[in-house]
Amino acid sequence: MIKLKQIRKNFGDLNVLKGIDLEVSKGEVVAIIGPSGSGKSTLLRCINFLEQPCGGEVHFENELIHDKTNMNQYREHMGMVFQQFNLFPHKTVLENIMMAPVLLKKEAKENAYKTAMDLLEQVGLLDKKDVYPNKLSGGQKQRVAIARALAMHPKVMLFDEPTSALDPEMVGEVLEVMKKLTHKDVTMIVVTHEMGFAKEVADRVLFMDDGLVVEENTPEYLFSQPQHPRTIDFLSKVL
Amino acid sequence: MEFGFLLKYYKFFITGTANTLLLSLLTVVFGLLGGMILSLLKVSNFKPAEKLASAYIAFIRGTPLLVQLYIIYYGLKDIPMFAAGVVAMSVNSSAYIAEIIRAGIAAVDKGQFEATKSLGMSPIQAYRQVILPQAFKKILPALGNEFVILIKESAIVSVIGLHDLMYNVDTIRGITYKPFEPLIAAAIIYFILTATLSKGVTLIERRLQVSD
Numbered sequence: 001m002i003k004l005k006q007i008r009k010n011f012g013d014l015n016v017l018k019g020i021d022l023e024v025s026k027g028e029v030v031a032i033i034g035p036s037g038s039g040k041s042t043l044l045r046c047i048n049f050l051e052q053p054c055g056g057e058v059h060f061e062n063e064l065i066h067d068k069t070n071m072n073q074y075r076e077h078m079g080m081v082f083q084q085f086n087l088f089p090h091k092t093v094l095e096n097i098m099m100a101p102v103l104l105k106k107e108a109k110e111n112a113y114k115t116a117m118d119l120l121e122q123v124g125l126l127d128k129k130d131v132y133p134n135k136l137s138g139g140q141k142q143r144v145a146i147a148r149a150l151a152m153h154p155k156v157m158l159f160d161e162p163t164s165a166l167d168p169e170m171v172g173e174v175l176e177v178m179k180k181l182t183h184k185d186v187t188m189i190v191v192t193h194e195m196g197f198a199k200e201v202a203d204r205v206l207f208m209d210d211g212l213v214v215e216e217n218t219p220e221y222l223f224s225q226p227q228h229p230r231t232i233d234f235l236s237k238v239l
Numbered sequence: 240m241e242f243g244f245l246l247k248y249y250k251f252f253i254t255g256t257a258n259t260l261l262l263s264l265l266t267v268v269f270g271l272l273g274g275m276i277l278s279l280l281k282v283s284n285f286k287p288a289e290k291l292a293s294a295y296i297a298f299i300r301g302t303p304l305l306v307q308l309y310i311i312y313y314g315l316k317d318i319p320m321f322a323a324g325v326v327a328m329s330v331n332s333s334a335y336i337a338e339i340i341r342a343g344i345a346a347v348d349k350g351q352f353e354a355t356k357s358l359g360m361s362p363i364q365a366y367r368q369v370i371l372p373q374a375f376k377k378i379l380p381a382l383g384n385e386f387v388i389l390i391k392e393s394a395i396v397s398v399i400g401l402h403d404l405m406y407n408v409d410t411i412r413g414i415t416y417k418p419f420e421p422l423i424a425a426a427i428i429y430f431i432l433t434a435t436l437s438k439g440v441t442l443i444e445r446r447l448q449v450s451d
Contacts, residue, residue, distance in 0.1 A: 076359035086348070086354035088369050132451075152358060158357075
C-alpha cells in the first residue's frame, strides 16, 4: 500500500534520513522505535509530505507521489495524529471532527454529524461533543484528534509520538483507542516510545538510529532477540 | 466658558460627526480589506508579491498621512473630496493593519497549519477556517487600538476642506469668534466615539473568550 524507496532528507548540513526503504501493506500495523533524533518523526512526515523528501520515492497504492500529484487529495487518505494534538482551539469537539469531511468531501452535515457521533462514541467522549478543546485533558484531546483524523475515512493512519506529550496516567486511554483501531484493520504507522504498545499490537517493529533503519522484525523477535548492537544497546536502556 | 453657541450651531456638530463617522467606517472596511490582502501577500511564498507588499508597507508607514492625503487629493485632480479622504485614510491604515494581521498569523501555532495540511485542506481553506479566525482573536486588541487611532487621525482631512467634525468646529469658531469652547465640544464628541468603540471591542473580545 505504501512503498518508500531510498528516502533521504537533510536540514541544511544535517542528514536526518539517509536512505530509508519501507513497505507497508494494507491492514498492517508498523511501529517505529528508536532514540530521539534518529529521524523517526521526519520519516513519518515525509510519507504525507509535511516534510518534502530530498530524495527517494514515495509510492501509494502503486502510484508514485510527486510534485504534480494533487497533494491535498493524497493527504485525505492519510490521517495524522500529532504529538501536540493540534486540535483547532476555536472550534468545538464536534466541529473539529466535522470540519474536514464537510469542507473537503462535501459530505452532508447530517452524515458528517452521524460519523462524528459514532467516532466520539468509539473514543468514549460523546459527552464532550460541545466542549472547546481547551477544556479537555491531554488524553481527551488526543482521542478527539484521533477521531478527527478518522472522520476522513483515511486508508492509513500516521501516529507521531501520540502519547509523548501526555501525563503518564493518560497514556493508557489513548493507547486503548489505538488498540481498538488495530482490530478494525486500519493500516497504521506509529512512531512511539511505548515499547509495551509496540510489542503488543504491532505486526512489525522498525528500529531506527542515525537516519537509518538498523533492524526490523516482528515484535516477538526484535524485543527478545535483537541482533544489531545498537538495537541491543537501545533496548537495554528502555526496557 | 459659555456654550450657548451649541443651541444655534448644533447641526454643524451633527453633520460633522456624521461625516467623521462615515469616513472612519469606510476606512475601517477598506483598511481591513487592504490590510488582509497585503498581509497575505507578505506571508505568501511568492517572492515578488512579498517584496511588493513589504515595500508598500514600509513606504506608507514611513511618510506622513498629511503628505499622502495631499498627494492623493491634488495628484488625482478629479477625485471628489470625500473619496480622497477615504482613499488616503484607507491606504494609510491598510499598511498598519497589514502588519498587525501578519503578526497575528505568525502567532498562530505552526501545528495548526500542519493539522490542516494533514487533513487535506488547501491553503485558502486553512486560512479561512483555521488560521485567520485564530489570528483575529489574537490581534483584536491591537486592531481596536488601530481603529481608535484612525478616528482621531481622521481630523486631518479637514485641511482639504472635507466637512468632518474638525472642519465644522473650525467653521463655528470663525462664526462665533469663540476660539476655545467649540474645541472642547469637539474633544468630547471624539472621546465619546473612541470610548464607545473601545468598549465595543472589549465586548467582542469577551465573547470570543468562550473557547479559552
